[in-house]
Amino acid sequence: MLSVTEGVETIRPPASADLVSSIQESIRRHARYSLGKAWSDLSSRELFNAVALSVRDRLVDRMLETEERYRRGLPKRINYLSIEFLIGQSLGNHLHNLGIRDAYRQALGQLGADLETVEECEEDAALGNGGLGRLAACFLDSFATLGIPACGYGINYEYGLFKQEIDSGYQKEKPDNWLAQSTPWEIPRPDDACLVPVYGRIEHGVDRAGAYNPMWMDWKVMVGTPHDMLISGYGGRTVNLLRLYAARSSRDFDMQIFNDGDYFKAVQQKIQSENISKVLYPSDAIVAGRELRLVQEYFLVACAIRDIVRGFEQHHESFRDFPAKVAIQLNDTHPSLAVAELMRILVDQKNLEWDEAWAITQATLGYTNHTLASEALEKWPVPLFESVLPRHLQIIYEINRRFLDRVSQAHPGDVERVRRMSIIEEATPKQVRMANLAMVGSHSINGVSRIHTELIKASLAPDFFQLFPERFNNKTNGITQRRWLLKANPAWADLISSTIGERWLTDLYQLRELESHAADAGFQAEFLRVKRSNKEKLARIIQDATRLKVDPDSLFDIQVKRMHAYKRQLLNVMHIIDEYLSLVEDGREPAVPRTYIFAGKAAPGYWLAKQIIKLIHNVGRVINNDARASQWIKVAFVPDYRVSLAEKIIPAADLSEQISTAGTEASGTGNMKLALNGAITIGTLDGANIEMLEEVGADNMFIFGLKTAELRAMREQKSYRPWEYYARNPRAKRVVDSFASNMFCSQEPDLFAWIFASVLDADDVYFHLADFIPYVEAQERAGRGFRDRNLWARMAILNVARMGKFSSDRTVAEYSREIWGVEGLTLLD
Amino acid sequence: MEIAIDKMEGIAVAAVPVDELDASNVGEFKRDIAPVLQANTRLVLDLSRLRFVDSSGLGAMLSCLRQLSAKSGDLKLCGMSKQVRGLFELVRMHRIFDIYGTKEEAVHAFSH
Numbered sequence: 001m002l003s004v005t006e007g008v009e010t011i012r013p014p015a016s017a018d019l020v021s022s023i024q025e026s027i028r029r030h031a032r033y034s035l036g037k038a039w040s041d042l043s044s045r046e047l048f049n050a051v052a053l054s055v056r057d058r059l060v061d062r063m064l065e066t067e068e069r070y071r072r073g074l075p076k077r078i079n080y081l082s083i084e085f086l087i088g089q090s091l092g093n094h095l096h097n098l099g100i101r102d103a104y105r106q107a108l109g110q111l112g113a114d115l116e117t118v119e120e121c122e123e124d125a126a127l128g129n130g131g132l133g134r135l136a137a138c139f140l141d142s143f144a145t146l147g148i149p150a151c152g153y154g155i156n157y158e159y160g161l162f163k164q165e166i167d168s169g170y171q172k173e174k175p176d177n178w179l180a181q182s183t184p185w186e187i188p189r190p191d192d193a194c195l196v197p198v199y200g201r202i203e204h205g206v207d208r209a210g211a212y213n214p215m216w217m218d219w220k221v222m223v224g225t226p227h228d229m230l231i232s233g234y235g236g237r238t239v240n241l242l243r244l245y246a247a248r249s250s251r252d253f254d255m256q257i258f259n260d261g262d263y264f265k266a267v268q269q270k271i272q273s274e275n276i277s278k279v280l281y282p283s284d285a286i287v288a289g290r291e292l293r294l295v296q297e298y299f300l301v302a303c304a305i306r307d308i309v310r311g312f313e314q315h316h317e318s319f320r321d322f323p324a325k326v327a328i329q330l331n332d333t334h335p336s337l338a339v340a341e342l343m344r345i346l347v348d349q350k351n352l353e354w355d356e357a358w359a360i361t362q363a364t365l366g367y368t369n370h371t372l373a374s375e376a377l378e379k380w381p382v383p384l385f386e387s388v389l390p391r392h393l394q395i396i397y398e399i400n401r402r403f404l405d406r407v408s409q410a411h412p413g414d415v416e417r418v419r420r421m422s423i424i425e426e427a428t429p430k431q432v433r434m435a436n437l438a439m440v441g442s443h444s445i446n447g448v449s450r451i452h453t454e455l456i457k458a459s460l461a462p463d464f465f466q467l468f469p470e471r472f473n474n475k476t477n478g479i480t481q482r483r484w485l486l487k488a489n490p491a492w493a494d495l496i497s498s499t500i501g502e503r504w505l506t507d508l509y510q511l512r513e514l515e516s517h518a519a520d521a522g523f524q525a526e527f528l529r530v531k532r533s534n535k536e537k538l539a540r541i542i543q544d545a546t547r548l549k550v551d552p553d554s555l556f557d558i559q560v561k562r563m564h565a566y567k568r569q570l571l572n573v574m575h576i577i578d579e580y581l582s583l584v585e586d587g588r589e590p591a592v593p594r595t596y597i598f599a600g601k602a603a604p605g606y607w608l609a610k611q612i613i614k615l616i617h618n619v620g621r622v623i624n625n626d627a628r629a630s631q632w633i634k635v636a637f638v639p640d641y642r643v644s645l646a647e648k649i650i651p652a653a654d655l656s657e658q659i660s661t662a663g664t665e666a667s668g669t670g671n672m673k674l675a676l677n678g679a680i681t682i683g684t685l686d687g688a689n690i691e692m693l694e695e696v697g698a699d700n701m702f703i704f705g706l707k708t709a710e711l712r713a714m715r716e717q718k719s720y721r722p723w724e725y726y727a728r729n730p731r732a733k734r735v736v737d738s739f740a741s742n743m744f745c746s747q748e749p750d751l752f753a754w755i756f757a758s759v760l761d762a763d764d765v766y767f768h769l770a771d772f773i774p775y776v777e778a779q780e781r782a783g784r785g786f787r788d789r790n791l792w793a794r795m796a797i798l799n800v801a802r803m804g805k806f807s808s809d810r811t812v813a814e815y816s817r818e819i820w821g822v823e824g825l826t827l828l829d
Numbered sequence: 830m831e832i833a834i835d836k837m838e839g840i841a842v843a844a845v846p847v848d849e850l851d852a853s854n855v856g857e858f859k860r861d862i863a864p865v866l867q868a869n870t871r872l873v874l875d876l877s878r879l880r881f882v883d884s885s886g887l888g889a890m891l892s893c894l895r896q897l898s899a900k901s902g903d904l905k906l907c908g909m910s911k912q913v914r915g916l917f918e919l920v921r922m923h924r925i926f927d928i929y930g931t932k933e934e935a936v937h938a939f940s941h
Contacts, residue, residue, distance in 0.1 A: 195912075197919060200884060203891075207924035215891075216920045219884045349918040 015103030023100070023107040026054035045181065047113060048091070048121035051104070052184035055094050059230040060187075062098075063239035070149045074315055076324065076822045078143065078150035079308050081338060082136040082331035083300060084280065085154045085242060086128030086161075087229070088643025090185050092119050092487050093141070097232040123178045124642045125185075125229075126160030127244070127280060129603075130562040131477075131669055132370050134643065135448075136331055138669075138808040141480040144233030144240045145506060146809060148816055153304035155296065156186070156227045156244035159279040164601045164640045169617030173282075173604050186227040186244070193225045196247075196302040198295055202390045216391040222273050223248050224303035234482050234505055245303040249273030282603050294380055294388050301337045304328075309345060319350060323363035327820040330442070332370045333378045333434040339365060339441030340392040343399070348391070354398070366444035366819045368475070369435070370666050372452070372460050373566070378434040379425060385432050396432060400424055403440050410467060421463050439464050439471075444819045448477045449667035449688040451708065475815055476691055477667040478808035481508050484673045488647035491530045492677065496800075499523065509804030514797055524793035531654070531678060531796075538652035541645075542597070542636045548624060550634045554593035555786045558679065559657035560641060560649055563602035563609035566664040570612055570755065571768050572596070572657055573619055575779050576635060577735045577744075580619075584628045585734075591783030595634045599641035599649060613637065615752055618744040646670075651677045654792070655702075655782055658683035659775065661766045663708035665689075672806040678796040680785075682778055684771070688806070695802040700795045702785075704778035705771040714767070722760050725769040732772050736760065830857040834865060837873075837936045841865065844875040850886035859889050866893060870902030873935040877908030882916055894926065903927070907935040 031037050031050040042050065070077070095101040095115075105115040128134060136152065143150035162173040200219035207213035224245040231240045275292065276299050305328075312319075312326055330336055339361060346357035371377070386393045400423040411417050423440060425431040439445050439461060447453030453474035457465040465472055486493045486505060496504060500513040517523040535552035542550055559572050576596050582588040598616050602609030620635030638649065656674035658665075658681050665687035675681055675692060682702040683689040693701055706714075714720045726733050736756055738744065745751035759768045786792050804810075816822045835842040843865050847854060865872065874890065882890075894904045907929040909917070917923040929935040 195916070195919075197884070205925060207921075208927070213921055213924050215922055215925075217884055217888055217891075219920075221883060348921050349915075 015100070015106050019100070019103045020107045020110070023054060023103055024111060026057060027051055027107065027111070030054050044117070044121050048118050049184050051108070051118050052091055052122070055091065055098070055100075055104075056184060056230065058098060058100070058236075059094060059232055059239050062232065062236055063230050063241070066238050066240065071315075074325070075149045076820065077308075077311065077326055078148060078816070078820055078822065079304065079326065079328045080136065080139060080143075080150060080152045080331060081300065081304050081328060081335035082133070082152065082154055083297065083334035084128030084133030084331075085125075085136045085140070085152060085244075086130070086133035086643060087125040087137050087242075088483075088647070089119065089122040089124055090229075091122050093483055094232050096482060096486055097141075097145075097234045098236040122644075123181075123183070124160070124644050125178060125183070126176055126642055127154065127157050129161055129280070129282065131667070132332055135477055135669060135808075137643075138478065138480040138483070139812055140231045140240065140242055141233070141482060142478075142808040142812040144231045144238045145235070145480075145482070146812060146816075147233065147238045148240075148812065148822065150240055152231070152240075152242040153300065153307070154242065154244050155277050155280075155300050156246040157277060157280040158246075161280055161601065161642075162282055162604065166613075166617065166637065166639045169614045169621070171602055171610050171613050185229050187230075189226045189228060192307065193223050194303055194306045196222045196224050196299055198222065198298060198388055200390055202394060214391065214394060220273075222276060222299065224299060226303070226307070243304075243307065245277065245300065247274055247276035247299055282601075291384060291388065294384065297334050298337050298341075298389060298392075301335050301341050304335070305338060305341050305345060319346060319352060319360055320356075322360050326364055327822070328365050329815065329819070330365060330367045330438055332368060333438050336367065336378075336434045336438035336441070337389070337392065339399070339437050340389075340395045343395050343441075344391060347395075358399075358402075361441055362443050365438075365442040366446070366815075367438040367442040368446050368448065369452075369456055369460070370448060372455055372666065373664070379431040380434070382424065382430040382432060393432070396423055396437060399437070399440060407463075407467065417463055421467075435461075436464075443471060444473060445471045446473045446475045446815075446819065447666065448475060449691060450474050450476060451663075451685075451690050452666045452687060455663060455708070473818060475811055475819075476688055476805070477669050477672075478806050478811035479669050479672045479676070480808045481505065481676065483647070484650070485676050488673075489530075489534065489651035489677050491533060492527075492651065495526055495530055506809065507804075508807035508809065511801050511804050514801035518794045518797040518801065521790065524790050524797065527678060527793050527797055528789060531652070534651040535654075538597075538649060541648055542638060545638055546636055548620075548634065548636050550595040550597075550636060551593060554595045554634070555654045555783065556597060556652055557594050557655040557657065557782075558597045558649060558653040558674070559659075560597070560599045560646060561668075561670050563600045563606070563612055565608055565766055567660050568766055568768065568771075569598065569600070569616070570759075570766075571659055571771060571775055572598075573612070573615055574735050574759075574768065574772060575776055576619060576623070576633065577738055578731055578776055579779075580623050580626075580629055580633055581734055581738070582731070583632055584626065590632050591780065592786045593632050594783070595636060597636050597638065597649065597653075599638040599645065601641055611752075611754070615744065615755070618751075622744055646673070650674055650679075653677065653679035654786065654796075655679060656681045656683070658686070658689050659705070659771075660684060660686045661771070662686045662706060662711055664766070672803065675799045676803045676806070678800055680782070680792070680795050680799060682775075682782055691805065692803075695805055696799050697802075700798050700802075702778040702782045704774040706767060706774075711767060711770075714770075715765075718762070720762055720764075720767060720770060722762060722764060722769040725772065726760060729773055731776065732769060735772075736769070830854065830861045832858075832861050832865065835932075837932065838940060840871050840873060840936045840939050841869040842873040842875055842932050842936065844877070845879050848878060849881040849883075850879060850889070851881065851883035852885045855885045855889050858886070859892070862889075862893060866896050870897060870900055871939050872897060872902070873905050873907055873932055873939075875908050875932050876906060876910075876913060879908075879913050880910055882913055884920070887916065887920060887922055890926075891922065903939070905929060905935040905938060907932045 027050050030053040034053050108115050140152050158179050160176040160178045163176050165172045197219035203215045203217045205213050226243045229242040342361045346352045404418050407418050407421050423436045425433055447456045504510040539550050539552050579590050616637050623629050623633050650673050653674050656679040658671040662684050668687040684705040685707050739752045740756040742749045833844050897904050905927045
């Protein structure tokens, strides 16, 4: 059969009539017996559920086969603990991975339904904020594809990341109750529920042998109930689990209160217990420091470690074997209580001696750092910590005492060093430093791009690097090509496969073969046709969402990511204003018509980021309504950025904005997704941009701006004088002055005056004015480059061809080999 | 709460007569075990029926142990389910109690 997608023809084997028929039977059966509906009465949402349940049946079979394979081989199990998993939609992903997408399309077509329409009914599982959570989701896909025996552990938030609505340019948050209609993908496992104690006090005593025996008394208890999501690997041979825990109170009501006649108080207590998994904290870059968050983090860790230990004990006798059979990776500091919890279980419950328990804990745990930003490094006040986790605080004090003895022995008399390295910060009140706890308790500490890892060693944790350099290593992030190319951009995926075959799906380095086609005018034309089609689709989405009409022939200049000062959406806006004012005041036309497209959410409490959203809208309103600019510049903000929307925006990008201040972005993964979809990067030498530059070459990226070392020197020497850039360059001055005027806020005077003050402040830690002119120049190079579409297509194709390194398959293979030591244990028979 | 007392080899064996010992019934347990603690110095608590004990229930058992220890007696536990054993381990109380599988073993331990 010939499958035609957007004019690109690829040969696919026909789905057998038996398969199509069995799919139809399965969908009908679920509609009738799982949903209790007659076929003719099914709503769109119910049809999606019936389809998803039929796919789930197939996944369950593969999952049970996978588990049986693991049980026979007893391989080392990898456990990935993350407070976020940003999964997005699952149906399309599973259909691709199981190789049954065409069969489902045929089956549904014969039933009078359209597969794409059914897929669009799926709510995103938005159990994450941004990069950290999406990385975890990409890793799960790669684990299963590579046949790595891995399980993700997270929280089954009832409310995922808020939905973003825009009202007069301002972000409004609406709750995302994604579980309101239940999800067909989760399998509840009440029989595997576990008890989690919190709060209470320590009662000091002695045991029967006369040894000190602290007892954790007067705790409250929560129950963690796992819900399993099935994670398919490409090819369908392996289906692993993502185990998400929901909290509920230990009993339906506290019967004492109930018996006392206070029904409402009893209900309130029940609700409080269940609050633990109610809502995802809406920021991965700012620590809120709330008690609920600490309880949430402990809840995740306690449930996960109990489950891991239980699984180990089913097959193994001695905890000495634990590190050989179990690896636990901590995705940032949020799960770093695992250090104290594993020690507590080994010492208190399994009666191991401290030294042995400590050796096992360290050999088992690995820690991934995700940020250098001090505001994102978690600390908990000791009084709060003691009230929530009194026994864990005792254990942390003991870990710290022994650790600081080692530091003192290595550096006698260096009190300042001891103070810096202590897990307990001597502040008022004292604070528990979670990053220090994670570093002390793990055998591996990794950053997520090469420069980030070097900065961890040099700036964030130099004392720790000096003490145990062997623990530090780099694992540059990656993305799964199955979601971000095969699923997100089927026309481009088909064109690639019909040109070089399908091996890139499991070995992204195979894309190198596209290099020989980069200068081929026919291939370029096909690439440009696919891109044009993707841009048309995005143009329709923009028009539907914002009523703005944009031209698919214009350069689509795209910045999609969380709204944050360090990511410098403001710098992007400053360039737009410059281009606009150059056009309307100086009569200088841009090189090409452009559509500037933004999308991203701001944390609800992050005023500055929300102001930037408002600024984008206001600048857009002025420019989009100015007839002088209408054929040259459009500015669009697409609301409610999420995984499923990213899958539509990213394939339409010509230019990818990766313009964070050098030294601030740990890695970035949007940069990789955009480049893989044929966008050319305009960016700073930050995060993984640096490694992308090494791969694709300077001729194929638009790199600008000050480097990390230069900025560090300016900070140290206090030599940044933004007003000099302002005074020296009339274009910079004009842009900055526009914020002090009411050019973009005539209805709300002085709304953006703070930006004028902020970018002229020597304490602007993001150096907007230092990078402004180099950025404008890079943008002009990009604009000129886009004039020659064939040259542009060649550059874009070379970007794609050289993205092999940035597959999450490569990343998790490195983790496996270098941190977990599981090389050769995949795909056990 | 009706706590049945059995005598084996001269040792009192008290069976905790509930599935769950928690804040809702721990007061009753304390009241009804008090005369047993007064009348005996050596006691076995049979927990075979117990499926869940919260921190207040654990606190009550600790109090029983302390009362008997204060008059040079002792308390031994038997018949713990896996879940109850897990809760004792969670708070390290398994280190201060003598815990046996059956009441016969617990009684036997008093005489040896």
